[in-house]
Amino acid sequence: MDKMTKVEIIMNPEKFEDLKEAMNGIGITGMTVTNALGCGLQKGHKEYYRGVEVEINLKQKLKVEIVVCEVPVDRVIETALRILQTGSIGDGKIFTYEVVDAVRIRTGERGPEAIKDPK
Amino acid sequence: MDKMTKVEIIMNPEKFEDLKEAMNGIGITGMTVTNALGCGLQKGHKEYYRGVEVEINLKQKLKVEIVVCEVPVDRVIETALRILQTGSIGDGKIFTYEVVDAVRIRTGERGPEAIKDPK
Amino acid sequence: MDKMTKVEIIMNPEKFEDLKEAMNGIGITGMTVTNALGCGLQKGHKEYYRGVEVEINLKQKLKVEIVVCEVPVDRVIETALRILQTGSIGDGKIFTYEVVDAVRIRTGERGPEAIKDPK
Numbered sequence A, B, C: 001m002d003k004m005t006k007v008e009i010i011m012n013p014e015k016f017e018d019l020k021e022a023m024n025g026i027g028i029t030g031m032t033v034t035n036a037l038g039c040g041l042q043k044g045h046k047e048y049y050r051g052v053e054v055e056i057n058l059k060q061k062l063k064v065e066i067v068v069c070e071v072p073v074d075r076v077i078e079t080a081l082r083i084l085q086t087g088s089i090g091d092g093k094i095f096t097y098e099v100v101d102a103v104r105i106r107t108g109e110r111g112p113e114a115i116k117d118p119k
């Protein structure tokens, strides 16, 4: 199967080392990490915006992007859940997107070859 | 309708509080914010690159990402325009992308359920 | 052709000025740049994770995002390869994605018009 998918994980920074090792354990060989501010609506606090009770927090998050082809998307998601799921509000989100093409700049390889582990 | 879409807004940082409140007002409950440098070609200044008159500026921008399903994409775009449109050069850009899947890490919920406001 | 594509280039920061000028030279008039940490599996060092030899490094990278319509994606990729390819491990990666819609906030223009050079 030659479909390439980007898995984007929005997570709490303190779990990053564990996530990285777990991803490596399932054969992930590259990822891109960005600092982000996560903005979620936190219910249960008493704040009001135009009469509606809300509180919007900005929390430090990491955005981890992993483009996969050979490693199944569901295996990446299960691995992220295993490491990141605590059952508490704010554990994070995962989004997936279709990748049209990939290029390994060093070699010029295109498509799935570009994201396979280079020999 | 179960289609999920990512709306990516590249904007001037000073308007962020207004944008956040307006998005909350239309039912948006989560967003991810990243610092970025925007690079636009500014015409009208006298600078030359290989004989072509250009000036490329790097300006501090915010990238705001909002994945929606129930809230219509057009409502998000209209809301962003209402807050961000001043008519001046550099007001920003919006791009939209299809989201294949979403996961709420706390519960393991997948698809549109994962981005609906948790009860 | 009215298809819009995002080209995402993960690259070493020191080449950014050259890349920017080269992209300008092929008619690119906007891009968005983010600091990122690149995580690649570097073979050849002796480290072990659960019995498997690995070393995962986090390296400072830039993520450069360019949404194109008129300028062909392949021209952007060839230009990036020309500037960034040294043949050394870690030269970077390029990923492309379909863009569903674009909006120029200043004018409200939608679709390909929104990313064409404003007159």
Ligand SMILES: Nc1ncnc2c1ncn2[C@@H]1O[C@H](COP(=O)(O)OP(=O)(O)OP(=O)(O)O)[C@@H](O)[C@H]1O
Binding pocket: A010, A037, A038, A039, A040, A041, A059, A061, A088, A089, A090, A091, A092, A093, B029, B030, B031, B032, B033, B065, B066, B067, B068, B104, B105, B106, B107, B114, B115, B118
């Ligand atoms: N709709 C969304 N669009 C973009 N980013 C989002 C969205 N929802 C959440 N996020 C990002 O994911 C981060 C983590 O979200 P969070 O775990 O709080 O999700 P949640 O749906 O509120 O789940 P929970 O009920 O467990 O808190 C947020 O801080 C934000 O960065």
Ligand SMILES: Nc1ncnc2c1ncn2[C@@H]1O[C@H](COP(=O)(O)OP(=O)(O)OP(=O)(O)O)[C@@H](O)[C@H]1O
Binding pocket: B010, B011, B037, B038, B039, B040, B041, B059, B061, B088, B089, B090, B091, B092, B093, C029, C030, C031, C032, C033, C065, C066, C067, C068, C104, C105, C106, C107, C114, C115, C118
């Ligand atoms: N083609 C593009 N690809 C990726 N990002 C872009 C592109 N065009 C603009 N951007 C991002 O959007 C930001 C804002 O762009 P800007 O508002 O200047 O757009 P514009 O089309 O030049 O409109 P205006 O004529 O109003 O200046 C830029 O700083 C850059 O971060």
Ligand SMILES: Nc1ncnc2c1ncn2[C@@H]1O[C@H](COP(=O)(O)OP(=O)(O)OP(=O)(O)O)[C@@H](O)[C@H]1O
Binding pocket: A029, A030, A031, A032, A033, A065, A066, A067, A068, A104, A105, A106, A107, A114, A115, A118, C010, C037, C038, C039, C040, C041, C059, C061, C088, C089, C090, C091, C092, C093
């Ligand atoms: N599968 C991937 N998903 C997301 N980002 C990736 C992936 N692979 C690489 N990257 C990003 O690209 C950057 C550069 O990768 P790199 O050039 O080392 O690729 P590579 O395939 O290991 O090629 P090389 O063999 O030349 O090192 C990484 O630091 C990371 O940010």
Ligand SMILES: [Mg+2]
Binding pocket: A040, A041, A042, A089, A090
């Ligand atoms: Mg939450």
Ligand SMILES: [Mg+2]
Binding pocket: B040, B041, B089, B090
């Ligand atoms: Mg501009």
Ligand SMILES: [Mg+2]
Binding pocket: C040, C041, C089, C090
């Ligand atoms: Mg590498």
